[in-house]
Amino acid sequence: MNPHYKVLFDPIEIGPVTAPNRFYQVPHASGMTEANPRVRAAFRETKEEGGWGVVS
Structure with missing residues (x-):
């Protein structure tokens, strides 16, 4: 994987x-x-089953 995309798989705090x-x-x-x-x-x-972080 291109290292530039690694950040997409890191956790993120939203509120x-x-x-x-x-x-x-x-x-x-x-x-x-x-x-x-x-x-x-x-x-x-x-998308949820595929592992998306947030589905609204």
């Missing part, structure tokens, strides 16, 4: 919470406005 890494899913329009809410939840669940 009172410590995220295990710097992968952060912000709330945004995903283009899936017609999708069933379960589909949108599954989209975020996949």
Whole structure:
């Protein structure tokens, strides 16, 4: 791995919470406005299972 990207895997403090890494899913329009809410939840669940630090 390129050493410049190592910081992405370091923990980070965000207020009172410590995220295990710097992968952060912000709330945004995903283009899936017609999708069933379960589909949108599954989209975020996949990122959580993949180890993303914060999924909102």
